[in-house]
Amino acid sequence: MIQLTVNGKERQVDVVPDMPLLWVLRDELGITGPKYGCGIAQCGACTVTIDGLPVRSCQARIGLLEGAQVQTIEGMTTKPFRAVQQAWIEHQVPQCGYCQTGQIMQAAALLATTPNPTDDDINAAMAGNLCRCGTYARIRTAIHAAATQLSPTHSTES
């Protein structure tokens, strides 16, 4: 039995220790915001935070997460997250949307550490998040918009 906190709630799961957090969230706990895209850290669709840091949940083994604090998109409340999510909606970033929960989690993590990202910063931070629909232009615009909302002096020039 492994105990962890997911979106502020204590949860217990009885699975083998090498099961990835992604599948624990999706199939054992019914939390489906994190998506399965590749299973090998190549797409970012499964991104969650563990103890505040963005992580590919398909790579995080549940056995190492005893007592961890996990946040999925369903439980995120940080200021950068809210700004990013709002910008995503306003700029209508999603097409199919399947990658977007992961994109938003990753972008929120970027703004938490880099409040004034350049296009190069955005490219570096977001390169692990694949979007097969090709929404990258809007992702860039939305991240700049969120950054501006958080710090009005943010420049969108890179």
Place this chain on the structure above:
Amino acid sequence: MSPTYSRREFLIGSAALAGGVAFGSYSLGVLATTPEPNNPLLTGLGPESATFNPWVKITPEGITLVTPHADVGQGVVAIQAALIAEEMDLELAQFDTDFGPPSPVYYNGGLVEEFAPFMATDLSPEAEAARAAALQWLKEQGMQMTGGSSTVPDSYTKLRVAGAVARETLKAAASKRTGIPVSELGTKAGAVLLPGGATIPYTALAAAAATLAPIEEVTLRDPSQWRLLGKTMQRLDVEAKCTGSLQFGIDLVMDGMVYAAVKLNPHKGAPMTGFNAGKAETMPGVQQIFPVTNGIAVVATNTWYAMKAAEAVECQWAEADYPSEQADHWAMVEATFTPDQADKIWRKDGDMEKALATAEVLEAEYRVPYAAHQPLEPLNAVALVRDDSVEVWTGHQIPQGVEQMAAALTGLQPEQATFYNQYSGGSFGHRLEFEHVRYAVEVANKMRGTPVKLTFSREEDFLQDFPRQIGMGRNRGAVKDGKIIAADFHIATTSAIRSMFGRMGMPSTDPDSQIPSGVWNMTYGIPNFRTTAYAVTGLSPTSSWRSVGAVTAGFIGESFIDELIHAAGQDPLQARIELCTVDYHRKVLEAVAKMADWDGPLGNGQGRGVAFVESFGVPVAEVIDVTATDKGIRIDKVWVAADVGGVLDPINFENQVQGGVVWGLGHAMNCELTYADGRVQQTNFHVHEGMRIHQCPPIEVMGLANGPKIRGIGEPPVPPAGPALANAIFAATGQRIREMPFNKFINFV
């Protein structure tokens, strides 16, 4: 040019079924036996509720708009709903949407263009008559299908009429209740408006409206009065997709559900000759392991347990009936260029042999490899089989096909099968195929009474993907006195359309117009112009891949036109403008020239290229700027002009065009599927990623409205992207790349 076609060829959809499928005169059993489909929303309708047609339902609790075209990310739920809401005077927040039950009443009339073997620019009475006949035939077939960028053409008038009928019938109900003449009533924000400003909500009129015959004589609003269409709209599904609350097929959960994974013969289509479950039987969570068609399935208590156990099962596979090594695939394409193997000569203007004899001949060979679909949501489906019913929940573009397959696999009748369509995390043609349906139903049929969710691992999805056609072009051309006098295209690819037909039990040998798509319909006034298509057989099964034939032929055609223009010493964009014979096509080229401020070569290691391809009736011109840096080619900017005859949803239009360009560029630069040992070598995104954000340039988009018909934009931006980039690389470096993916020949930043 006067195209010739046999009746049979016409009926079987020789002309292209793009992003789609033709069902031809083989029609699937039950579909053809329902000549007068009525309104499926009448089933189970409560006494206080009304439905005026198959798209609108009103109950005392609320309004539901049915959006039968599948939403695979292209945003068609929102646009279908907006077309109805525009005429009904509904605000976007005032209704729910539903994919509706599969029904012949939702037949896709937008496919006519792909069925009539005429160029889209041909509006002659003969061509229009063929389209009218095709429409009648589609209606009789009752095929509900999403594909071929046809949702908007299909829905544009039909759904506005549906909304207007609802509006007028609700007004009649209000008139009956209040005694006020209909002529004095208006509608606004989901309510009938009485003189003096009082309102009656539609929901309060549902019961009264249900007693009236729908008012079918309606006048559609003039576009100048539109509140929603053509304006910035908030797409309905965007918010739910940003909170994680939107439920995709893969997210469904049912009481008592078990989870399944499959391991299938990677030699596609060949059987399994034996298997040994061995230690997989005792792995955690495993409930059952059993054989299915061409492989095994594992049922477990969660998806990960099922996938892990499936990996551990040892299987013996029979060989496929296509060559096991990639070099032999190419050899078979090469061997197809013989006159007796021509699928069809699609166009023959002037006297080619004479023209080529009078000038120096330019020759060039082009190659386009297999590529995978791989939408980010892998194939998955939930199925529940009982002794008297089979139900399937998944994202699919051919709803009736799902029901037919489910019935066939379980031995039940088609009317005992029910399909519930779901939002899909992409398709690009993948969800026109049936593998997820087949295996979910096969597994559920062995566990009657228990709902089963089957999820393909990414690796399994890659291995079982029926890829984009493989193909080559052998082009000849001639230039004289600074003018192109001849262009002779020979294009050989596998027939994705015929391959799909075959899998659906409908083999066809009729010409596939997707093979030359983007070339035979060029609107350049080149006096000697010929397009010959060859269908390569005996290779990997292939399937419709976003923009289907035009991505291959468009690259072969527009790269070679560029070579001829350079040989003639002309400016690539100016020359195309001068060659173009169709007004609204030329305007697209002129628009992109203006957007990009085209003014000849850039110099300084920079290059700019242009390509112009019409597919699905939509002329699209793209200009790309690149810089040759010491780390490789960097794409600086893309400009796109496209004419869909009127843009209905500007934000989504821009998003689709940008996405199409990214799709076209990413795969042209970085992706191929290759066979070794009979199976594809690329099984996850690290070796087939398309494009990532750091390679994505700014993409500026303009939609024009000079074309004579309303068209769809999902696919047409794809084909020009590859050749525009190759032409830009040539302008920057002098290196002419004639094969995808380009990264085999040049580095990208």
